[in-house]
Amino acid sequence: MSGIFNSSIGRKFAMALSAFFLMIFLLQHFAINSLSVLSPNEFNNVSHFMGTNWLVQYIFQPILIFGVIFHFVMGFVLEIRNRNARKISYVKNNGNANSTWMSRNMIWSGLVILAFLGLHFYDFWLPEINTKYIEGNMTGLLPDGNYRYFEELQHKFVDVWRVALYCISFVFLSLHLLHGFKSAFQSIGAKSIFTDWLNKLSIAYAIILPAGFVMIALYHYFNH
Amino acid sequence: MKLTLKIWRQKNAETKGKLVDYPIDGIEGDMSFLEMLDVLNEELIIKDEEPVAFDHDCREGICGSCSLQINGEAHGPDRLITTCQLHMRMFNDGDTIYIEPFRATAFPVIKDLIVDRSSFDRIQHTGGFISVNTSGNTIDANTIPINKYDADTAFEAAICIGCGACVASCKNSSAMLFVGAKVSQFALLPQGKIEATDRVLNMVKQMDEEGFGNCTNTGACEVECPKGISLENIARMNREYLSASLKR
Incomplete structure (x- = not known):
């Protein structure tokens, strides 16, 4: 058991587990973001709960950050190892003949997502940490007594360039998921009887979820 | 059929290789890919040039010896066949065909198109x-x-x-x-x-x-x-x- 994560299959397995964790987190993130469209009050309530609950803040949040870092670091480690496995490239390589663009370019779609995460942390996570843990304001309230979360969210989607960057990033997220979702199941050894079902679920997840995030960003841009 | 072959030539594992152009004429669609290379090698021998080294044995898709990357695909553009079962009818007159060895650090080149598997x-x-x-x-x-x-x-x-x-x-x-x-x-x-x-x-x-x-x-x-x-x-x-x- 000790050597499992030093093996190629063990690394694939670890990569898949972190991917499952992040995909479940994405679903939860999407559900909360959807509230900002359906019910700003509920969005405020849930955001305040998530932002102040000790279990979420001190247990789940560090696990999430670890999961994100692990997934990216492991992705880079695998990419370097894989490049070393073919030190001399083909002069002519017809990758389109046997595989999808998404499957061959996970590192590039991943890098776009990493850049997006940098922007997203700059927009939301860092100001949140500053307000709560540096300024010490845990009330989540504006001077007028209302919760600040919905207003802060809408404020971020005023700038058309930021909205465009978000939308482009979600397209790359979709491309990443189109391969990553079913690939994760293959890595943990999913049986072939599930292949058709997984392919359909993979397409549904990889398109509906990012499209939903895009719709939410556009909704706030046009309704701020 | 008239073709231009771009073939990877490499003296041995220690030297650097490169693609070398070989124009070839009179290729029939019914020839196998390896027979086409045989024709090329006969021409090279007549010209007192070093023939192209490539792996082959059974020539009926059983032994797995023939291992060529043809136009960027292992065993060429056809499906469910080995290189020896690939026929020249898959190509058109005037085509340029890239022929490289299977590339992997774990498959070092021995000579030209032959790799150590x-x-x-x-x-x-x-x-x-x-x-x-x-x-x-x-x-x-x-x-x-x-x-x-x-x-x-x-x-x-x-x-x-x-x-x-x-x-x-x-x-x-x-x-x-x-x-x-x-x-x-x-x-x-x-x-x-x-x-x-x-x-x-x-x-x-x-x-x-x-x-x-x-x-x-x-x-x-x-x-x-x-x-x-x-x-x-x-x-x-x-x-x-x-x-x-x-x-x-």
């Missing part, structure tokens, strides 16, 4: 066998009832000829389709259960030591495999490996 043999040595008494009292394998699905699936894995097209096609030079097939063909049968744990652990360990890359499930190996070995074999190997690791 003994890494596959070393993987096989670590677990590609079963313990059967062959000293005269061997029990007929057919006396052991085996589920039809398992027997068929094991056979589908066992038809892997170890040509290395999976490694050559994979952007990561992963050998997991080959190892997955070798693990599967035994894992599915009762005769293979005895060494199942050691087999998968040892074969994967050797595969990693040989320097093959990590599978990222692009599926290129399955598409280019001349025997149609399924990705399901990789999933089965993953299951076998994870289960074997838990037992240790």
Whole structure:
């Protein structure tokens, strides 16, 4: 058991587990973001709960950050190892003949997502940490007594360039998921009887979820 | 048919190689790809030039010796065939054809288009066998009832000829389709259960030591495999490996 994560299959397995964790987190993130469209009050309530609950803040949040870092670091480690496995490239390589663009370019779609995460942390996570843990304001309230979360969210989607960057990033997220979702199941050894079902679920997840995030960003841009 | 061949020439493993252009004429559509190379080599010999070195043996798609990357695809543009079964009718008059060796750090070039695939043999040595008494009292394998699905699936894995097209096609030079097939063909049968744990652990360990890359499930190996070995074999190997690791 000790050597499992030093093996190629063990690394694939670890990569898949972190991917499952992040995909479940994405679903939860999407559900909360959807509230900002359906019910700003509920969005405020849930955001305040998530932002102040000790279990979420001190247990789940560090696990999430670890999961994100692990997934990216492991992705880079695998990419370097894989490049070393073919030190001399083909002069002519017809990758389109046997595989999808998404499957061959996970590192590039991943890098776009990493850049997006940098922007997203700059927009939301860092100001949140500053307000709560540096300024010490845990009330989540504006001077007028209302919760600040919905207003802060809408404020971020005023700038058309930021909205465009978000939308482009979600397209790359979709491309990443189109391969990553079913690939994760293959890595943990999913049986072939599930292949058709997984392919359909993979397409549904990889398109509906990012499209939903895009719709939410556009909704706030046009309704701020 | 008139063609321009761009062929990788490399004196040996220590020297750097390069693509060399060879115009060739009079190629018939019914010729196999290797016969086309034979014609080229005869012309080169007449001109007192070094013929192109390439691997071949049975020339009927069984031995897995012929291993060429043709126009960026292992065994060329056709499907479910080896290079020796590829016919020139797949190409058009005036085409330029790139011919390179299978490339992987674990498949070093010996000369021109010939690569050393003994890494596959070393993987096989670590677990590609079963313990059967062959000293005269061997029990007929057919006396052991085996589920039809398992027997068929094991056979589908066992038809892997170890040509290395999976490694050559994979952007990561992963050998997991080959190892997955070798693990599967035994894992599915009762005769293979005895060494199942050691087999998968040892074969994967050797595969990693040989320097093959990590599978990222692009599926290129399955598409280019001349025997149609399924990705399901990789999933089965993953299951076998994870289960074997838990037992240790």
